[in-house]
Structure formats: structure tokens, C-alpha cells
Amino acid sequence: MISQFFVLSLRGDNIVFRDYRGDVPKGSAEIFFRKVKFWKEDEEEEAPPVFNVDGVNYFHVKVAGLLFVATTRVNSSPSLVLELLQRIARVIKDYLGVLNEDSLRKNFVLVYELLDEVIDFGYAQTTSTELLKSYVFNEPIVVDAARLPPLGPAGMFMQGTKRMPATAVTKSVVANEPGGRRREEIFVDIIEKISVTFSSSGYILTSEIDGTIQMKSYLSGNPEIRLALNEELNIGRGGRSIYDYSSSAGAGAVILDDCNFHESVHLDSFDVDRTLSLVPPDGEFPVMNYRMTQEFKPPFIITAVIEEAGAFKAEVILKVRADFSSNITANTVAIQMPLPKYTTRVSFEQEPGAVGQTTDFKEANKKLEWNLRKA
Amino acid sequence: MSGHDSKYFSTTKKGEIPELKDELNSQYKDKKRDAVKKVIAAMTVGKDVSSLFTDVVNCMQTENLELKKLVYLYLINYAKSQPDLAILAVNTFVKDSQDPNPLIRALAVRTMGCIRVDKITEYLCDPLQRCLKDDDPYVRKTAAICVAKLYDINAELVEDRGFLDTLKDLISDNNPMVVANAVAALAEIQENSARPIFEITSQTLSKLLTALNECTEWGQVFILDALSRYKAADAREAENIVERVTPRLQHANCAVVLSAVKMILQQMELITSTDVVRNLCKKMAPPLVTLLSAEPEIQYVALRNINLIVQRRPTILAHEIKVFFCKYNDPIYVKMEKLEIMIKLASDRNIDQVLLEFKEYATEVDVDFVRKAVRAIGRCAIKLERAAERCISVLLELIKIKVNYVVQEAIIVIKDIFRRYPNTYESIIATLCESLDTLDEPEAKASMIWIIGEYAERIDNADELLESFLESFPEEPAMVQLQLLTATVKLFLKKPTEGPQQMIQVVLNNATVETDNPDLRDRAYIYWRLLSTDPEAAKDVVLAEKPVISDDSNQLDPSLLDELLANIATLSSVYHKPPEAFVTRVKTTVQRSEDEEYADVGETGYSDSTGRAIDSSGTTTTSSVTAATKQPAPAPTPPAPAAAVPDLLGDLIGLDNAIVPVDEPTTATGPPLPVLLPASTGQGLQISAQLTRRDGQIFYDMSFENNAQIPLDGFMIQFNKNAFGLAAGGPLQVPQLQPGTSARVLLPMVLFQNISPGPPNSLLQVAVKNNQQPVWYFSDKISLLVLFTEDGRMERTNFLETWKSLPDSNEVVKDLPNVVVNSVEATLDRLAASNMFFIAKRRHANQEVLYLSAKIPRGIPVLIELTAVIGIAGVKCAIKTPNAEMAPLFFESVEALLRG
Structure with a gap:
């Protein structure tokens, strides 16, 4: 449960501010920014994402050069609030096409309308772009993406985030094409963050892949989609030994340490033939996240x-x-x-x-x- | 849509407000809508557009949802400052709540709940009642949350109108979204209520576990968090619950995963089968590790939680230490947490790998991180005896790099290793001594000096080494001075030759005559006396064997760990502090500051007619009575803060009312007393009593009320042994009590009669008998306040001397998080009334620091230091007294006093 939500630019300007409960003083945004800017506690120089000043708890995440912040006085779940902040950013991006200070300012009425539906009295209601469409009526004013500095994949590594700020597309899921006709298309991105440590002599010490299959659907009528994965996909290292896999499945086997799926995914036939079936909701969402430490050849x-x-x-x-x-x-x-x-x-x-x-x-x-x- | 919203932010040259007024009253819909947007834009950047209230509200009656939403947004913001005008909107709200369009119905209820104006609240009840039973789930789920909103404004209303029962019915709703919101609302209401409202029975449990599968991710978190309060009856039920929660571990939402982990951990405590537990541990590991591939912010939260989990169940992640290896682009806050966990997971099996990592980190660029990594190596050495040697060799390698701060940090940890494994690794001292000149940090210097002193007999030139430090003795920080003093004494005792003898003269002289530091001086005098009376005894004392240390840094106290584990997936588990340490509800103070902000508006509103002012203060009174019973209201401050007159009046009245128990007839003899023996237990006899102090004498102020059918007489009283030996100073004189009458007496008390052994506590056990009934026993609390004597005032100088003369161990500090100081004068007056006397005050940043003195019988002084920020909850209270055991009692009494 949160009391306030606000978005600040990296200069500390208040771009969006919504108070849900009135139990945190109004100056909280300023207090927050000063604290983050001049953080110096426990000899660490970067403010942790959760901290407390005078009884007010501040949560923040950095997305696309903006600070998304929430406050509360009670002992709420920080993982919920931080995840919620990420999702709000994603919903807004779904609606506005691009997420930056300019697009937020130009669409402030729409953003407030969204915020009212996403959170009520500090409680998260829904962050599904699909559901929100039936409650939100303002239309986005699309900001020209061409003027934006490109956020290459390098940017992703700098921030250490998995989800790219801008994947294949920077158009709104609700805005119509200039021609009035919608194009039927769906984008599937596979984003893998590979971490490999070499010793000075060139041997691989640790290697790990964090991957996401990300989808962004513009299909009308929400048809069901099936996504087939490598049939020799195994999950979990526990139980059987590695040799079992290599002997029965050959070299093509992929062993995931762990994976999880979006809630729209049905896993009925996953165990049989490794297919996922889903009705993709509108907007960008991760179909599947996975992690593997199986040995692989680094690129x-x-x-x-x-x-x-x-x-x-x-x-x-x-x-x-x-x-x-x-x-x-x-x-x-x-x-x-x-x-x-x-x-x-x-x-x-x-x-x-x-x-x-x-x-x-x-x-x-x-x-x-x-x-x-x-x- | 026309153009960009940002154009609404532009200002016109002409007066902006009149122009907007014109546009708002325009007959063209587009123009109207644009005007409202401009108003909202002005509002969000902080301009005052409250004067347009009537004009904006006039736009409310529209079929256009977009426009309606904008008007509602405006209303939420300004209704509080314009309560009389806000009434105008009520009709439309009520109408909208019956609109055929469910979106409009929900919108109306949602918005009305956000308008915190009492007069509107009354009108909210009927629409809310309807919407809670609406056909549309969207309306129901909005209404469910609205009950929580209403409870926050007026709890009594919610209970009177039976909303709580309706809300409980919604737990069985067929729509999971409605269920989730009902659960969230009930959980919040329960949090703010002392009565049991939302109790989870095994039926609710199974209903909620079923709803869990169909809920949105957020709803799942609400439900899991609510269910985590449920205590399973036995191991079988616990296993059942766990089985149904385990699939949540696969969820992509980190909040769901952590809340599920919390729930499983809690139920695991009950499960006895080791196989099941082992299996669960195995199941929890991969999802926990997966949390570490989320955004760094989430990783941080996950790591703080994992830190707690591995302290309780190290096996869960014992094989996963690799995932905690730092990546070079991890934010520093993530790296620090990972290091902490790596130390916790380090074992004989993986230590080589871990050391390799630490060594790598120690050569990174970030100085703080490097330091922490070096310390980590030392902590591993202390933790794992068999790996100590390897750890030391890594530290020596690092020292050879000769990076200044690495060397210093290494020396600090090596000192600890020496203390852990005495007489094992002294061979490396020579290497350490090579770096002597480069040390410039106090802690490193002090550590090195300690090592030299401790092993003086094995270092040939120990005296030369120490001597080189002695030259700068007066300039050194206290930490280094103390170590130098001790080391020189050790050196002298081990090598009583001429060189050390001269050195000891210099040091003792420096540490007694030349210094202002009382600690240093005291220690020097003790050594001096020891050495001059009996050098052999000095040897026994100074060179005594020291207890072996262990690595307990960052290890939590088991009871705290229990509490934190129960709070996994909450802020408490991130701060590693119990919730009450940082959760403060100071709603009333916040509201007051808001009121002040709107003071000008409010006053003009009220000055229209005095009649209305009285009327509205009446309504505030009722609401603040509930507020005061629900949560401790901040102390009213006699010097009234400017403005907001009606509210203040309301608070004062409210507070008085709150203290009066409902059906207690107030007698003329003084304020009502707390009931200690209710009539229901005492066969109709009700006894209320309290210790008070009047004119230097302690009395037991008692009131007897006879609700029995027969007259009662022959009252006698007896006190059990208690910490202060309080006993009756005379017979209890109560006249015969006729049925339905009451009597009040002051019983003089004497001290030090029957003192109970052990540390002092506040318990006072009382027995009262009469001729008609059996003996009644009840217990009371002794407030330290009544013991403070009238002669407790101290002179400033006397205060300072007493403070200095008491050892630091007699100083006890406690935070009183729920106390608000709103005015220094009022607080001092109140303290003085209880014989705590003001000595001095100073300001430190935005904090006020107050010094006071008091005296308890037998002339024991209590020196008090209070630190607070005016108007903000939380007071730090430090006391120093020869009788430090008294401290808990003192804090209890002062907290009660300051909270009023």
C-alpha cells in the first residue's frame, strides 16, 4: 500500500504527482530528491531503492532517465511497490509509445487517468494494458520517436536492467496509425543478458544467461498464439545428474536452471511438447523469463x-x-x-x-x- | 483531440483566472473541456486555482466521462479547503452512483471516498451500501476499497452501518478481483483497530486459497500477506497450505514470489517431517535465485530478505554461492549485500572459490567496496578455522600490493584474527611492520599498535616502533592514544628495561596531565596506580588471557530474527528493524499542517457566521473522538498554533472526552481514575485507582463504586512486595457503601517498607477486602513520576559534574517513536508538573535538545536528555543515573506522560 506516487526528472523536477492517502506531507518529493542526490550513509554513495526519512518510506526505481517514486508510512511489501513502479512505467510506455519527460508532460491528463485506475487508495488494482483499455478514455499524443537519442543495447548494460527501455517498437498500443488502419503485427524479442567471467589465462570461470522472451502484440481480436520452444528443453538441475541428459538427449539439450511465465500463458501442453499457448494481451510483456548456467560458448x-x-x-x-x-x-x-x-x-x-x-x-x-x- | 496538452501550461498575459472562468462557463463543450484541462494543469504545477471551485463543479454534470474524470480530480484536490462548496457536488455524486453505466457508478464511489470532508462522508453511506452489492464486479471492487477509505475518515460510521459485515461477505464473491480488494480493505482496517475484525478461520483460508489461483498478481500478494497471519493448527494443515502456495513460486512477479516464500517459511516452522522440509528448501532455492536476475532495485530487496533467510535456514542456498558473486556493473548497494551473504554462505567446501572472488574485489576501483571485501576475508578467517591460514595468505598478498587503504583495512582485520587464534600466526608480524609508516587512519594505527603491544616480547624493536608513535601522542585521536597507553604498559611489563621505563613516564604524563579526555585520564591513572603498588598484580591484570572472539558482526539476535522472518517481504525485512521502530502514524499532525496551509481559505469560510463555526466544530469533535480512541493523538499544545481554530478546539475537547470512560460518573474530587477491578469481576464492586503525588506526599487515589445489590463495608487494603517498597501509610477509610453509590478516598503511602528483590519493575499488586465479599486482587503500575521529589532541581554546574562523574555504562538511551513534541514550552511545563526540572537546552540542526534533572527518593539523581524535532514523531530519550536499572521504568512513565 502506498501513499503517494510521483515521477521526477533527474534534475528533480516534478513531472507527475499523485497523492492517494494524504498521510505524507506534501514536500516529500523535495525531501526525497535531496536525500538521493546527496546520499552518503554507511559509506555507500548510491541511495538504495528503499529508505526511510522521518517515518516516511521512499521507494524508487530508475526507468528511462526518470525517477519513479512511491512513499508510504506503513510496513508494506517493498517488492510489490518496486515491481509496481516498474509496471506503471511499462503501462505508461505502452500508452505513450515512448517514455520520457516530454511525452509525460504532453500527456499528463492521460497519465493521471491511468494512475487513477492502476492504484486506488494506495492499492494496486491492475497493471494490464489490456484491461485498462476499457476504463481509460484519453487518447495519447504521440511524441516523435525520431528525435529521441537512440537507446542502444549498450544502455541496457549500463543500467544493469534486463528489460530494454525501447525494444523493437516505439508506438502506442492504443493510438491509431496515421492512415486510420491498424497493422496486424506482433513482435517477439528474445533478450539475453550473458555474464561470463574469464580468468586471466582465458578460462571461463562463471557463465550465466538471464533471458526473457518479450512480446508486444498489435493483433486485433486477440487470437490465441502458440509458441513452440526447443523440444529438448529441461528445467532444473536437481534430481537427475547431468549425464542423464547428455546420454538420452544428445548435444542439443538445453537445461534451464529456473524459469517463470506470464500469467496469460497456459502450460497445459508444456510438459508434453514444450509449447506455450497464450492469448497475448495488448502491450509489452515478458512471456517467459529464464536463467541458465549450463555451459555454452560465449559469443x-x-x-x-x-x-x-x-x-x-x-x-x-x-x-x-x-x-x-x-x-x-x-x-x-x-x-x-x-x-x-x-x-x-x-x-x-x-x-x-x-x-x-x-x-x-x-x-x-x-x-x-x-x-x-x-x- | 486538439493539439498537445502541454499548451495548457502556457500562461496568458491577461489575468489567467478570470479568463479561465469565462472559458469554464462557455457553452461549447470543447472549450469547456480544454478549460478544465488548463485548470488541472495549473493545479499540478502548484498554482492555486481553488477560486474557480464553483465554476469547475458546474461542469460536473456531463455525460462525457473524460470531462467528468477531470472535474473529479479537481474536487479531490480542493474539497478539503472548500468544504461548504463541496456539498454542491454531493447531488451529482449520489446521482452518478446510480447511473446505468458501471464505470460512472464506480467513479462516483471512488471519488467520494477520496474527499475527506465530514459532511460529504454522511452522504457516502447510502451509495456505498448499494455499490457493495452492485451487479458489476468493477463497481464492487471499487466499493470494497471505499470501505477502507471511509474507515480511515470515520471508523464509527463504518461499524454502525454494518459495512464490515458486507465486506466480509465479499470474501466469498465470485470475482477474484473483488475478493482481493475486500481482503486488502479488511487487512488495513484490522491493522488500525484493536478489536478482532478480520480473523482468518479455516473456511476463509480455503476460500482465499482457491481465489488465489485466479487473482491478478497484485491480488495474490494481498491475499498471501493476509494469510501469512494464519496459524495452522497442526503439521498436516501446514503441509496442505504449503502445497497450495508452492505454485506461486513460479510467478513472474517478484512480489508474489517473496510473499509466497514468507508464507512457506512460516508454515515450515510447524512441519515436523524432515523430508518435507528438505524438499521445500529445494523448491525455494531456484525462485530465490531468479529474483537476482530482476532489476537491481528488486535484487536489493531480495538480497536483504535472503540475508535473513540464510541465517535461519542456511541449507536453502548453501550450494548457490556462485550466484552471489558480484558483477562489476552491479550498483554498489547490491554489491555490499552480496558480500554480506557470501560471508554467511562461506564454508570449508567453497572457501577457495570465495577467497578468489574477494581477492578480485579487493583490486577493484571503488574504495568502499574494496574495504568491505578485505574485511570480508578477515571475517571468513574468523568464521572458518580451517581456512584461516588461506585467508591470511590472501591478506598478505594484498598487503604486498601496497595500496594504502587495502593495507590499512588488512591490518585491522588481522588484529581480529590474532584475537581469534592467539599465538598461531605471529610469524607474519614482520611483514605487517613494514607498512608501519603508511598508516594514517586511526583504526588501522590503533590496530597496529595493539599488535605491537600484545606481542612486544617477540618483536625485537617493539620499543623503537612504539616510540616512533609517541612523538605525536598529543595530536593523535583518542582511539590511538588509548591503544598507545595500553601498548606501552604491556611493553613495560614484558620488558621492564630502561627504554620502556622512560617511555611509560612520557605516556603517563601525557595521558594524565596534558589531556582533556576523561577516559584516557582514568585509564592512565589506573595503570599508574597498579604499576606503583604492585607490578605483579598489574601483570595479572594487563596481560591476562583474553576471551576468544567470534564473528558476530551483522548477526541478528535470535528473537529479532524471528520477528523479522515473520515480516519477510515487508519493509521491516529490508531495514532489518522491527516494524514498530519505523512505522509511526501521525495522521493528525500531518492534517494540521495541511490545515494551516489552507488557513486563509478556511477562515474566510468560517467568518461568515459564528453559528456555522460552532456547528462545524461540533462535527469535528465527534470525528476526533474516534481518532483519539483509535490511535494516540499528539499532545495538545496550550499555546495555540496559528489558524485552524475549529480543529484545535475539536482536538482539545476530543481528547478530554477520550479519557473519560463512557459510563464513569465524574466526581468532584479530581479527574477520573483508571478502572482496575471492573464491576463484572468484582461481583458488582468496581475499583478504580491511581498513584498520585500531592504536596510531596504519595497517595493512592482510589474510587469504589458499589453496583452490587447489598451494602458493602469494612474495607481493608494490602500491598504486595514491590520494587519501591510502597505500602499503605494508614488504614483505608471507606464508609459503608450503599448499593448504587460510590466513594473516593486518598490513601497516604509510604516507601521502602517491603522491597521486592531483583531488578526494579513497575508492578504493584493490591489486595482489597470487605466484610461481604471475598478478597479481590488486582494489579496496578507504579509510574516513576510519582516518585520524583520536589527537590530534584539541579544547578547547571552540578548537573554537568554529575553527568561526567557517572560512567558511560550508566547512560541508557531509548527512542520513543510515538511521541511528538509540538511545543518545547508545553512539554517543559508538563515535565515540570511531574518534578522533572529544566536545566538547559540547545539546538542541533533541526533538533531541540533538552536537559532536565529529577530525583527519586534516597536522593538518587536522574539526568535526562531529550532530543526531538518539533512537530515530528519520535523523541530520543537518554538518561544517566547511578541506578541504571531504573531506566525502563523511567522510559515507560515519560512516554506515557508525553503522549498525554
């Missing part, structure tokens, strides 16, 4: 050789090798390397003939960046 191998080239100078040779077939290309590859604090200057030397590559030294956080448009 890239990076090697770094560091040599001392003088008393105050070091030379680093960074090599990246794409380990997949040549008919696939990877776009916008970004490589970062943290450098020692006392680094003052960095110069780069690229391989001759390199095209579409940029290099940069970020003075503020002492990081080296190497961006490749294609690999």
Missing part, C-alpha cells in the same frame, strides 16, 4: 595483454574475437574497461582499416570505452 572472447611501458605508462592490447558464424553480425558492440584512479591520459591506436569504431576515455568514472558498430 565473444576478449583477451587483454598489459605491459608496463615505462615508469608512468602502461600499454594495453585488447583483442576481441567474435565466436559465431560469419553470416551473423553483431551491432553496436561496446567494450569498457575500468582504469586505475590515477590515470590521467589515454591514447588509442586502432587496427588499420577499422571502420565505424570509436574510442573514448571517460575521465569522470575512469573508464575506457571502445565502440564497434559492427562485428
Whole structure:
């Protein structure tokens, strides 16, 4: 249960503010922002997502460069509130097509209308874009997405979030096409966040994949959709040993450590033939989240050789090798390397003939960046 | 739709308000709608558009839902400041609540519940009654929440009109959304009520478990949280419940998963079969790990919860330590929590892997993280005896990197390792000494000095090393000075040669004559005396064997852990504090500040006619009576805060009324007394009593009321042994009591008669008898306040000296979270009335710090320090007294006093 919900820009401007219970003073947004901006407690420099100031509990998440904040006085469930904040952001994005300060300001009436349906007296009611459509009447004013800075996949890694701020499409699920005709289409994205740790000698120490199958449907009439997954998909490592799998299922088997599904997914035939059937609701939603630590071949191998080239100078040779077939290309590859604090200057030397590559030294956080448009 | 909403934010040169007024009254619908949008826009950026109230409300009667919603939004915002005008909207609300369109019905009920104006609340009841039984589930689910809203405004009304029963009926509704909201509303009402309202029986349990499967994700959380209060009857029922909750672990919503985990953990306590428990642990591990691939904010919450879970059931995640390895782009708050859990999960089996990780972290760029990683290595060494050697070798490797803060941190933890494994790893001291010059942090310096002193006999040049520190003795921080003092004494006792002898002279001189620090001075004098009287005894004392330490940092007290585990998936489990430590309900204060904001509006409204002012204060009174009984209202402050006159009046009256028990006839002899023996227990005899202090004498103020059929006489009283030896100072003189009459007497009391042994407590057991009835026993509480003597006032200097003369261990601090200080003067007056005397005050940031003194019999002084922010709940109370055992009693009394 929450008392207030508000959205702040990273400068602290109040973009949306809704009070549901009147038991938290009005200045809470300002108190919150000052606290977050000048956080310095327990020697940590970044405010945790949940904290308490003078009896008021503040929750916040960062989405698309905006702070989504909720307050409460009681002992509510923080996972509920944080999840709710993420969902509100997603619902608003579904409606507005793009989520940013500009689009929020232009559509404030619609946003308030949405907020009234999503939360009543501080209790989450529904965050399904599909359901909300029957209660919400304002139409979105679509902000031109072309003017927005592209949020590449690199942005996703920077924030450490799984869901990309903008996947394939940046159009509203409710707004009509300029021609008045809706196009029947559905987007399915598979987003995998792969974490691999190599030892200095090149061995893989840990490897993990966090994946999401994300869907965004624009189909009219809400037909049922079937999604077939790899038949040799196994869930859970426990019980049988790994050898059982390899002997019976061959090399193609995929073993997921754990997975979960969206509530619209029916799993009736999942155990039999690994198909999911669902009636996709409108808006963007994750069909399935999964996690695996089974061994796999990482798509890239990076090697770094560091040599001392003088008393105050070091030379680093960074090599990246794409380990997949040549008919696939990877776009916008970004490589970062943290450098020692006392680094003052960095110069780069690229391989001759390199095209579409940029290099940069970020003075503020002492990081080296190497961006490749294609690999 | 025309154009962008943002154009509504632009201002016109001409007066904005009159122009909007014109547009609002326009006959064109589009223009009207645009005007309302402009008004809302102005409202959201904080402009005052309340003067347009009538014009906006006039737009309310429309079929256009979009426009209606806008008007309602406006109403919610301004109705409180314009209660008389808000009445105008009531008719439309009532009409809308019967509209054929369910959306409009629901909207009307939802909005009315958000308007916190008493007069409107009365009109809300009938529509709400209807909507709770509406055919449309959307209307019912909105109405269910509305009951909670109404309860918040006027609890009595809800109970009188039978809404609670209707709400309970909704638990059996066929629509899961309605069920979920009914559960949420009932849970909230229960939270704010002392009476049992929402009790979960085994029938409700099974109904709710069925609804669980069909609910929206949010509804599932409401239901799971409500059910977590249910105590299963036996292991079989617990297993049953768990079986039906387990599928929730697969949910994509983290909140559902955590609430399900909470429920399962709770039921597991009852399950006896180890197989079932083991199996459940196995089932819970993957979902918990999956939480760590969510957004970092959720990860943080999950990690804080996991931290608690592994303290109770380490097996759940024993094999999953790898998932807690930090990723380099994790936010710092996630990394810190992961480290904590890694230490908890570290075992002989995985320690090599863990150490490899820690070592890696210790070379990262973030200084705070690096420090914590180094400490983590030390804590593992202390925790795992067999791994200690490996941990130390990693620390030594890190020291060799010669990064200053790594070295310092390593030395701090090595000191702890030495204390854990004495006489085992001294061979590394030589390596440590190499880094001596680079130490500049007090804690690291102090640790190094401790090591030198402790092992002085094995370090050849210990005296030289210590001497190098001595030069800067006066400039060192207290922590380093204390260690230097002790280390030098140890050195001297171990090597009583000329060098150390000279050193000890210098140190003792420095630590006694030259210093202002009382701790240092005291310690120095003790050593001095010890050394000068009996050096052998000094050896026994100073070089005595020390108790072996263990790694208990961040380990929670078992009873606290129990409470926190019961609160998994709530804020409490994130803060690792019990709920009452941070949940404060200070609604009334907040409302007052709001009232002040609208003061100008409110006053003009009321000044129209005095008749109305009285009338409205009457209505506020009734509502604040319920507020006062429901929750402790903040103390009324005699110097009235500006404005909001009717409200203040209401509060004062409300408070007086609240203290009076309903059917207690107030006698002329003083304020009513708390009933200790109700007539129902005493066969018609009711006894009320309270200890009071009048003119330096303690009395037991008693009132007897005879509701029995016969006259009662021959009253006698006896007190059991109690902490202060309170006993009757004379016979109890009660005249014969005729049926239906009452008598009130003051019984003088004396102290120190029958003192009960053990630590002091407030219990006072009383026995009263008469000639007609059996002996009645009841117990009362001794408020420390009546013991404070009139001569408790202290001089400032005397106060300071007494404060300094008492050891720190006699200082006891407690937070009183539910106490609000609204005015310093009023608080001081109130404290002075109970013989707590004001000494001095100072301001510290926005806090007021008050110093007071009091004295309890036998001349024992109590020194008091109160720290509070005016108007905000929460007072920090510190006391210092030779009799520190008294502290809990003191806090109890002061809290009662300050809460009024």
C-alpha cells in the first residue's frame, strides 16, 4: 500500500504527482530528491531503492532517465511497490509509445487517468494494458520517436536492467496509425543478458544467461498464439545428474536452471511438447523469463595483454574475437574497461582499416570505452 | 483531440483566472473541456486555482466521462479547503452512483471516498451500501476499497452501518478481483483497530486459497500477506497450505514470489517431517535465485530478505554461492549485500572459490567496496578455522600490493584474527611492520599498535616502533592514544628495561596531565596506580588471557530474527528493524499542517457566521473522538498554533472526552481514575485507582463504586512486595457503601517498607477486602513520576559534574517513536508538573535538545536528555543515573506522560 506516487526528472523536477492517502506531507518529493542526490550513509554513495526519512518510506526505481517514486508510512511489501513502479512505467510506455519527460508532460491528463485506475487508495488494482483499455478514455499524443537519442543495447548494460527501455517498437498500443488502419503485427524479442567471467589465462570461470522472451502484440481480436520452444528443453538441475541428459538427449539439450511465465500463458501442453499457448494481451510483456548456467560458448572472447611501458605508462592490447558464424553480425558492440584512479591520459591506436569504431576515455568514472558498430 | 496538452501550461498575459472562468462557463463543450484541462494543469504545477471551485463543479454534470474524470480530480484536490462548496457536488455524486453505466457508478464511489470532508462522508453511506452489492464486479471492487477509505475518515460510521459485515461477505464473491480488494480493505482496517475484525478461520483460508489461483498478481500478494497471519493448527494443515502456495513460486512477479516464500517459511516452522522440509528448501532455492536476475532495485530487496533467510535456514542456498558473486556493473548497494551473504554462505567446501572472488574485489576501483571485501576475508578467517591460514595468505598478498587503504583495512582485520587464534600466526608480524609508516587512519594505527603491544616480547624493536608513535601522542585521536597507553604498559611489563621505563613516564604524563579526555585520564591513572603498588598484580591484570572472539558482526539476535522472518517481504525485512521502530502514524499532525496551509481559505469560510463555526466544530469533535480512541493523538499544545481554530478546539475537547470512560460518573474530587477491578469481576464492586503525588506526599487515589445489590463495608487494603517498597501509610477509610453509590478516598503511602528483590519493575499488586465479599486482587503500575521529589532541581554546574562523574555504562538511551513534541514550552511545563526540572537546552540542526534533572527518593539523581524535532514523531530519550536499572521504568512513565 502506498501513499503517494510521483515521477521526477533527474534534475528533480516534478513531472507527475499523485497523492492517494494524504498521510505524507506534501514536500516529500523535495525531501526525497535531496536525500538521493546527496546520499552518503554507511559509506555507500548510491541511495538504495528503499529508505526511510522521518517515518516516511521512499521507494524508487530508475526507468528511462526518470525517477519513479512511491512513499508510504506503513510496513508494506517493498517488492510489490518496486515491481509496481516498474509496471506503471511499462503501462505508461505502452500508452505513450515512448517514455520520457516530454511525452509525460504532453500527456499528463492521460497519465493521471491511468494512475487513477492502476492504484486506488494506495492499492494496486491492475497493471494490464489490456484491461485498462476499457476504463481509460484519453487518447495519447504521440511524441516523435525520431528525435529521441537512440537507446542502444549498450544502455541496457549500463543500467544493469534486463528489460530494454525501447525494444523493437516505439508506438502506442492504443493510438491509431496515421492512415486510420491498424497493422496486424506482433513482435517477439528474445533478450539475453550473458555474464561470463574469464580468468586471466582465458578460462571461463562463471557463465550465466538471464533471458526473457518479450512480446508486444498489435493483433486485433486477440487470437490465441502458440509458441513452440526447443523440444529438448529441461528445467532444473536437481534430481537427475547431468549425464542423464547428455546420454538420452544428445548435444542439443538445453537445461534451464529456473524459469517463470506470464500469467496469460497456459502450460497445459508444456510438459508434453514444450509449447506455450497464450492469448497475448495488448502491450509489452515478458512471456517467459529464464536463467541458465549450463555451459555454452560465449559469443565473444576478449583477451587483454598489459605491459608496463615505462615508469608512468602502461600499454594495453585488447583483442576481441567474435565466436559465431560469419553470416551473423553483431551491432553496436561496446567494450569498457575500468582504469586505475590515477590515470590521467589515454591514447588509442586502432587496427588499420577499422571502420565505424570509436574510442573514448571517460575521465569522470575512469573508464575506457571502445565502440564497434559492427562485428 | 486538439493539439498537445502541454499548451495548457502556457500562461496568458491577461489575468489567467478570470479568463479561465469565462472559458469554464462557455457553452461549447470543447472549450469547456480544454478549460478544465488548463485548470488541472495549473493545479499540478502548484498554482492555486481553488477560486474557480464553483465554476469547475458546474461542469460536473456531463455525460462525457473524460470531462467528468477531470472535474473529479479537481474536487479531490480542493474539497478539503472548500468544504461548504463541496456539498454542491454531493447531488451529482449520489446521482452518478446510480447511473446505468458501471464505470460512472464506480467513479462516483471512488471519488467520494477520496474527499475527506465530514459532511460529504454522511452522504457516502447510502451509495456505498448499494455499490457493495452492485451487479458489476468493477463497481464492487471499487466499493470494497471505499470501505477502507471511509474507515480511515470515520471508523464509527463504518461499524454502525454494518459495512464490515458486507465486506466480509465479499470474501466469498465470485470475482477474484473483488475478493482481493475486500481482503486488502479488511487487512488495513484490522491493522488500525484493536478489536478482532478480520480473523482468518479455516473456511476463509480455503476460500482465499482457491481465489488465489485466479487473482491478478497484485491480488495474490494481498491475499498471501493476509494469510501469512494464519496459524495452522497442526503439521498436516501446514503441509496442505504449503502445497497450495508452492505454485506461486513460479510467478513472474517478484512480489508474489517473496510473499509466497514468507508464507512457506512460516508454515515450515510447524512441519515436523524432515523430508518435507528438505524438499521445500529445494523448491525455494531456484525462485530465490531468479529474483537476482530482476532489476537491481528488486535484487536489493531480495538480497536483504535472503540475508535473513540464510541465517535461519542456511541449507536453502548453501550450494548457490556462485550466484552471489558480484558483477562489476552491479550498483554498489547490491554489491555490499552480496558480500554480506557470501560471508554467511562461506564454508570449508567453497572457501577457495570465495577467497578468489574477494581477492578480485579487493583490486577493484571503488574504495568502499574494496574495504568491505578485505574485511570480508578477515571475517571468513574468523568464521572458518580451517581456512584461516588461506585467508591470511590472501591478506598478505594484498598487503604486498601496497595500496594504502587495502593495507590499512588488512591490518585491522588481522588484529581480529590474532584475537581469534592467539599465538598461531605471529610469524607474519614482520611483514605487517613494514607498512608501519603508511598508516594514517586511526583504526588501522590503533590496530597496529595493539599488535605491537600484545606481542612486544617477540618483536625485537617493539620499543623503537612504539616510540616512533609517541612523538605525536598529543595530536593523535583518542582511539590511538588509548591503544598507545595500553601498548606501552604491556611493553613495560614484558620488558621492564630502561627504554620502556622512560617511555611509560612520557605516556603517563601525557595521558594524565596534558589531556582533556576523561577516559584516557582514568585509564592512565589506573595503570599508574597498579604499576606503583604492585607490578605483579598489574601483570595479572594487563596481560591476562583474553576471551576468544567470534564473528558476530551483522548477526541478528535470535528473537529479532524471528520477528523479522515473520515480516519477510515487508519493509521491516529490508531495514532489518522491527516494524514498530519505523512505522509511526501521525495522521493528525500531518492534517494540521495541511490545515494551516489552507488557513486563509478556511477562515474566510468560517467568518461568515459564528453559528456555522460552532456547528462545524461540533462535527469535528465527534470525528476526533474516534481518532483519539483509535490511535494516540499528539499532545495538545496550550499555546495555540496559528489558524485552524475549529480543529484545535475539536482536538482539545476530543481528547478530554477520550479519557473519560463512557459510563464513569465524574466526581468532584479530581479527574477520573483508571478502572482496575471492573464491576463484572468484582461481583458488582468496581475499583478504580491511581498513584498520585500531592504536596510531596504519595497517595493512592482510589474510587469504589458499589453496583452490587447489598451494602458493602469494612474495607481493608494490602500491598504486595514491590520494587519501591510502597505500602499503605494508614488504614483505608471507606464508609459503608450503599448499593448504587460510590466513594473516593486518598490513601497516604509510604516507601521502602517491603522491597521486592531483583531488578526494579513497575508492578504493584493490591489486595482489597470487605466484610461481604471475598478478597479481590488486582494489579496496578507504579509510574516513576510519582516518585520524583520536589527537590530534584539541579544547578547547571552540578548537573554537568554529575553527568561526567557517572560512567558511560550508566547512560541508557531509548527512542520513543510515538511521541511528538509540538511545543518545547508545553512539554517543559508538563515535565515540570511531574518534578522533572529544566536545566538547559540547545539546538542541533533541526533538533531541540533538552536537559532536565529529577530525583527519586534516597536522593538518587536522574539526568535526562531529550532530543526531538518539533512537530515530528519520535523523541530520543537518554538518561544517566547511578541506578541504571531504573531506566525502563523511567522510559515507560515519560512516554506515557508525553503522549498525554
